[in-house]
Amino acid sequence: MKKSKRYRESVKETDNSKIFQLQEAIATLKKFKAPKFDSSVDLHFSLNVDSKKSDQMVRGTVVLPHGTGKKIRVAVFCKGEHEAKAKDAQADYVGAEDLIEKVQGGFLDFDCAISTPEMMRELSKLGKILGPRGLMPSPKTGTVTNDITKAIEDVRKGKVEFRVDKQGGIHLSVGKVSFSPEQLSDNATKVIEAINEAKPSSVKGKFVRSLFISVTMNPGLRLTVS
Numbered sequence: 001m002k003k004s005k006r007y008r009e010s011v012k013e014t015d016n017s018k019i020f021q022l023q024e025a026i027a028t029l030k031k032f033k034a035p036k037f038d039s040s041v042d043l044h045f046s047l048n049v050d051s052k053k054s055d056q057m058v059r060g061t062v063v064l065p066h067g068t069g070k071k072i073r074v075a076v077f078c079k080g081e082h083e084a085k086a087k088d089a090q091a092d093y094v095g096a097e098d099l100i101e102k103v104q105g106g107f108l109d110f111d112c113a114i115s116t117p118e119m120m121r122e123l124s125k126l127g128k129i130l131g132p133r134g135l136m137p138s139p140k141t142g143t144v145t146n147d148i149t150k151a152i153e154d155v156r157k158g159k160v161e162f163r164v165d166k167q168g169g170i171h172l173s174v175g176k177v178s179f180s181p182e183q184l185s186d187n188a189t190k191v192i193e194a195i196n197e198a199k200p201s202s203v204k205g206k207f208v209r210s211l212f213i214s215v216t217m218n219p220g221l222r223l224t225v226s
Contacts, residue, residue, distance in 0.1 A: 018222070022188055025213050025221040026181050032218045038069070038176045039216030041184055043191055045170040046209040055202045058164040061141045062194035066183040067158035069176035074152055075099065075110040077119045077137070082148050086114075089152040097122060103129060110135070114143045114151045134163060158187075162195060168209075170195060177215050188213065 020028065029041065049056040075093040076086040077100065086094040093099060093110060096119060103126055113130060115123050115137040123130075123137065130136040137143040141161045145151050162170050174187040192211070199207045206225075214220035 019224050020213075020221050021224055022192075022213070023181065023185055025223055026184050026188075028221060029177070029213065029215045029218070030181065032215060034177050034215070035217050038178045039218075040069075040173045041175050041177055041179070041188075041213065041215050042171060042173050043188060044212040044214065044220060045195060046211075047164055047168045047170065047195075048206055048209050049164060049168050049200065049203055051164050051166055051168055053202070056200045058170065058195070058198050058200065059140060059162065060194060060198045061159055061161050062190055063154065064158035064160060064174065064187040064190060066175060066179060066187055068160060068173060069179060072112055072155050073110040074155055075103075075113045076148060076152070077113065077115040077123055078148060079116070079118065082116050082146070085148045086152065089149045091148075091152055100125060108133070108135075112143070112155050113137050114145070114148060114155075116146055116148065117144055120144060134161065162191070162198075174213075 026041075047058060049058060051057060073092045076082075076091040077096060078086055078094065079096045083094050083096075091114075095102070100122055108129075113135045120137070127136060139145075142151055142154065142159075143161075160172060162172050164170050172191055174191055175184050179187075196207065208225045211223045211225050212220035213223055
């Protein structure tokens with residue numbers, strides 16, 4: 001694939017053999033020629049796990065101290081009194097069977113799905129749609145709950161979910177390039193800590209094989225792994 005001129009120019013400013021400290025890497029990313037939009041800054045983990053083994057599934061949530069830098073669209077699947085609470089908490093989409101049918105019809109204009117426990121049996125119909133996109137609510141991530149207000153507030157504050165993929169990787173945004181170096185460092189540090197704490201007890205030896213940080217449409221920088 002042909003790389004853009006911006007990408008090639010950024011590569012010239014980097015040493016591919018160098019392993020960066022987090023703050024140094026962020027300072028370097030800030031020097032790259034950015035696209036016209038406020039691009040994302042992402043962490044890319046390669047983990048020493050076999051995701052096919054249930055006892056090596058790495059999954060959890062972390063609250064970014066400075067948020068994600070983007071508006072999170074929230075869909076809440078609920079009934080009765082919970083609908084009013086969801087609307088009061090400014091959920092973007094609220095519904096029960098009607099919202100499920102809408103998603104079955106192709107509607108996916110949301111970044112996070114929250115459900116009350118009573119809706120999960122009905123919501124199982126959407127497993128093949130929401131699951132592959134990482135949108136299926138789960139008690140483990142606090143997105144299956146009767147406390148709808150708190151769940152929405154947590155998401156708005158910057159709560160994000162991480163989950164290892166089939167290749168043993170985790171890819172997560174830690175903010176926007178417009179964030180200050182301190183904000184990006186705080187967010188990235190929280191993510192790194194959370195993923196290290198999620199190390200399965202069955203994994204022996206080195207947990208994080210490699211870790212890179214990148215900004216959209218630019219090369220990644222390898223970080224030290226501790």
